[in-house]
Amino acid sequence: MKNLALIVLVFFLITVAGVAFAEIPNPDTYVMLTIAEPDTLDPHQAYDVASGEVIQFVYDNLIAYDGQSLTDFVPWLAMEVPSLENELIMNEATTYIFPLREGVKFHNGNELTPEDVVYSFHRGILADPAAGPMWMLIEAIFGYYSLEDFVFDKTGISLNEALDPESQLINEEYRQPLIDFYQDYIQPAIQADGWDIVFHLSRPFGPFMSILARNSSWAVILDKDTSVEMGCWDGEADGWWEHYNLRKEDSPLYDQAVGTGPFRLIEWDRVQQRVTLERNDDFWGEKPWISTAILWEIEEWGTRRAMLEAGDADQIHTPQQYYEQVTDMPGISVELGDFVLVDSMQFLWEVGPGSPYLGSGQLDGNGIPPDFFSDIHVRRAFNYALDYDTLVEHALGNLVTRIPSVLPVGFLGWSEDQPRYEFDMEKAAEEFQMAWDGELWENGFTVSLFYNIGNERRQTTCEMLQENIESINPKFRVEVIGLQWPTFLDAYRNEHMPAFIIGWQADYADPHNFISTYLHSAGTFSAHWGEPFREFARENLDHLVEQAVMETDPSIRESLYREVQDIAYETAAFGLPLFQPRYIFTMRDWVQGWTFHSMRPGEVNLDQVWKEEN
Amino acid sequence: MFFYIARRLLFLPLTLFGISLIIFFMFMRLSPEQRVALYITSPERLRGDNVERLIDLHGLRDPWHIQYGRWMGNVVRGNLGWSNVGKEPVYSAIMRRFPYTLELALYSALPIIWLGTWLGTLSALYHNRPLDHTLRISAVVGWSFPDFVFGFFVLMIFYSILGWFPPGTLGAEADAVVKSSQFRSFTGMVTIDSLLNGRLDVFIDTARRLAGPVLTLTYVGFAYILRIARSSMLEVLGREYIRTARSKGLEEKVVINKHARRNAMIPVATVSGQTIIALLGGTVIVETIFNRVGIGSFMATAAQQLDFASVIGGSLFFGVILVLGNLLVDVSYALIDPRVRLD
């Protein structure tokens, strides 16, 4: 027994003795603590921040954003940024030419060739994995939302039905049409002409450049030889469908990456949830300062913060609600920045059948009818009833920027003077009195507002709306319900929630990505707002949204987007636009060279930071 | 004995089948949309018919017997499926995380058993005197502490204030050493491997990170052993032969150490075995708050994200561990104590 005590004592002493103190620990290594590990490293499957964070440093795009700008670009793997002036954009903005940089080497020593670039885009488009990012390029170049639609439209073949679970053709008669499809449509759209890469778009598409820009993982350049060796599509027309819509684990690029970027991938350790990158000393551009970068998922906020405090981490992801904890921490510096993400409350003009969230389903005080929000006065009343100032300044500590519509600040079409609803309880009451021909005011209602559990910002917003609306009329009841993401998704898909808050993060920096999502009758969100809305959108909005994206003149586009937003404001068709949350970037004060870019996946420019005591 | 062991082992597949059914039917309560949420991690992925495409891709709308048959067919072929949480096949996800949990459980078991036995005996010897009350109350207080509250106290004091016990499993530097080609892995448990490789620095790093969780588990766990040790000791002390020995004038120390303690330890031994097994399944919270790699935190994450393959795979793994572990305990109990019959 005494021996055991001794062992414990020795163990304890060794442990304590192991504590070391250093000025800047590991000056050449940057440790970033995140809240997620990559979903996949295959650039054509990756559609989440954590994956993009790694991919942007391992692979390169053709062009990159110029500094903080969202609209100006600089050459990257391309030698020049195409524009109308330099005539690299031609044929009424349907042809884009990117002269490729020479002498660039992949991490394994292979030389970058135009063939690699063409292969990369072809592979991505043909792979089009379900719920992946490739729709962006497919929409931009061909005007379809998925490869499946595209193929079906051109050949009459439904890929879904033509392929068995092993991605083999069910019937040989599909083979030739599919080979032809590739050769007739995909191949001519992206071609190499010497060292020029030429894109042919089916029609002008305003946001095209931002879809290609750096930070867009779907548009990075792979090494064709290496990819084929690993087991990716071999570049032949015959059999491309065997690589279509793979599960992410079946992609050879799932956990390997050979790019031309400033860092090479050393390891993705899925047990420790850590990605280790090492400086690419043969990088064609400006080489990074730090030699090793570690992106490490630590879910627990307290642990992340403690590690930063102890100097074991250089930068940590900080949820908004813990701002107070880091503002006065010694040795820590805090930066703020707005990513391109907007929150809004969406109203379903008609709730889908079978919803358990309507109460009595009638306007009798104990519930709402399914088409509660199809009444313009209800929507307006909700917009008037939110105390924006208190919410923004007090409840959310000024860590959000209120937006008048669904466009993020600084986007084409965004304007300070965009009309918006202000907090006004009298007007809210008036609108409620007018709603449903006075029946609503007479009988009252019970409505449920939803948010996804874990998002305190959205929860607080719902709660404030609850307080205000209930105070208007004692017969008004509002319930605030948080749902776990799977249940939320289920309720969303089945159109069961009458009103809920959700956000949208920009895929690319163009208003089209927001306006079409929220206001087009086939938009990702708005298509689920019920038939009354879709009808309204088809009549009033669709043509404007479609016209705006095909326009190449920014000033015409801007006025079209202004017009759409004005209509949506008048009719309160957005639902209830809320804000763009501000992100908190917390790092040790020895971090130098950190900059913010609102479209960057992840929080750190690893290729530019270094560590040095102030 | 042979028949007993064979019989228990024969029931193992049945138990596993039962577990798989329980978990499977729990998941079948969920809608395909809820289950596909595992792959739809952000609103941006909701575009068009993506949700339906993913449900099709993973066959989540098939009738239950087809889904179960598909899973079972894969298992028979040795494929437990893909773990979306572990980002690797379920089998390797479990196998690569298990050594960390085993390590934690073993290191926690040591002080729990040692402290529990020692204090339990002490408590029995001072029966109904102040020391007895103090020990028992402090043990019960420990037992009444939720591990997540106490764990945070430990983090607060030993990491935030003192800086001794950092969270995590391995620091980045030590991790690099472990992954280098010179470092040979013998057991998968870093504390042991590092000593075998003669890397004291790695040992210290990992030991420091183990200390906090071990401390937490010990404090909330030692009460049980204490109670068993105490009552067993009391019982033995009340027996005829101890009284005889005392009345013969044998020295108290000899009576206690030679006669009483030895006999009192038999129930403690059984419970100790069970404690280790229980610890293997009871590290969920500690692994979560100390950010440790391990099967507990893996299972908790998998469950929360509704990762069917991981949950069912992990449950089966635990099933095997628990059944075999308990068998081992029972058999060794029978070997230690001749009075126990296995039947």
Place this chain on the structure above:
Amino acid sequence: MTSERRQLIRRLFLSTSGFLGFSLLAFFCIVALCAPWLAPPPAGRDPYLMPVVEWSPNPQPPSSEYIFGVAGKRNIYYGVIWGTRSAFRVGITVTVISTMFGLLVGAVGGYFGKIVDEVLMRITDIFLAIPFLVAAVVMATILGPGLDNVIRALIFFSWMFPARLIRGNILQIKEEQYITAARSVGVNHVGIIVRHVLPNSIFPVLIQASMRMGSLVITAAALSFLGIGARENYADWGGLLNYARNWMLGGGGEVLRYWYMVVFPGAAMVLFVLAWNLVGDALRDVFDPRLKV
């Protein structure tokens, strides 16, 4: 009541742990009963949903208005008071229902033996082969948030413990003579179980139940702590501790800055669990026949 029994009860209440345990329990009972007066809920609202008292998400230290401070925009005091009811509800519902069910399974298995026993015990083994917390996490996630679902999940995975205990006891008692005697006189099965077997094994079950009560409350809180327990803002100690989860390590260089977020709900919970454990301890001391020294 026989004098021996009276003697036992006396010992139960007069032992240190028994006295402490029962007084604490009495205290919590009073708090739970008087919750509407101790912390009046806003009119017309579900009292179990903690009302918003403050819009800022930052916790606020105890003040004259909010004596335990403010966490997650809610009054901690309010949550602690009403949380007592939740704790009783979880503990008692789960313990009673799972014990009843366990009694049934154990009694049937133990009494009839043979095939019935074999089948029931194999089923019990299957449930026991999934670690309790893991099983509870899985089931609570699948059922969705809500105290009722937590209760369901805990019942579903905890009836095996009383079942096993009661079966063991019954097997022991079955051999004893009076049962054999009763059987020979022709008293029916149910009669024998209810009249002779159960009363004799009820104390071990009671002891176990009071001990389990504590661990069940902890498990329920652990689920809330992981974010899959009671609904958000439901008055529940685990939920209050979940607010504290991300503030426990302090801020701005002060480790103890948010102590009140942990201390009040934490203390309530520890004392509550302690009360049951002490009672269990005392019960065991008094009724465990092996310990009559």
